[in-house]
Amino acid sequence: MKKQYQVTLICENGKYKPVSTIVTLEETTDKKAIMREGQRKIMIQRYWSMTDLKKYGYTKGKVREYDREKIERENAERYERIKEEKYASGEWKRPKGKATE
Numbered sequence: 001m002k003k004q005y006q007v008t009l010i011c012e013n014g015k016y017k018p019v020s021t022i023v024t025l026e027e028t029t030d031k032k033a034i035m036r037e038g039q040r041k042i043m044i045q046r047y048w049s050m051t052d053l054k055k056y057g058y059t060k061g062k063v064r065e066y067d068r069e070k071i072e073r074e075n076a077e078r079y080e081r082i083k084e085e086k087y088a089s090g091e092w093k094r095p096k097g098k099a100t101e
Contacts, residue, residue, distance in 0.1 A: 001026070001027050002024050002025065002026060002027070003024070003025065003026075003027045003065060003066075004022055004023070004024050004065070004066040004067075004068075005022070005023050005024075005025065005034050005038070005063055005064065005065055005066055006020055006021070006022055006063070006064050006065075006066040007020060007021055007022075007023055007034060007035060007037070007038025007039070007041075007042070007061060007062075007063055008020040008061060008062045008063075008064075009038070009039065009042060009053070009058040009060070009061050010058065010060040010061065010062065011056060011057040011058055011060075012057045012058075012059050012060050013057050015056075015057060016056055016057065016058070019042055019046070019058065020038075020042075021038055021041045021042050021045065022066055023037045023038050023041055025037060031063055034063050035061050035063055038061070038063070039053070039061070
């Protein structure tokens with residue numbers, strides 16, 4: 001069964017923003033193989049070589065399982081929480097026709 005993973009390369013000195021991509025691999029692969037595939041995909045997408053990655057300081061990386069539904073659900077919950085905080089503080093006004101819950 002294939003799974004999606006998000007690979008993020010991080011600049012070690014913080015000078016550049018992180019770069020990430022989504023890779024689809026078999027579930028049984030190890031973390032290093034996922035990282036290598038992510039690096040390869042990022043290098044292809046950005047026309048970089050391994051020396052460019054080192055030059056820009058992208059030597060650290062993170063891998064996480066990518067579940068689109070879970071991420072969208074978490075974002076929607078966070079937005080609703082922020083929205084209610086803004087309404088409660090008076091920074092935002094509720095749209096007309098919407099009753100308070």
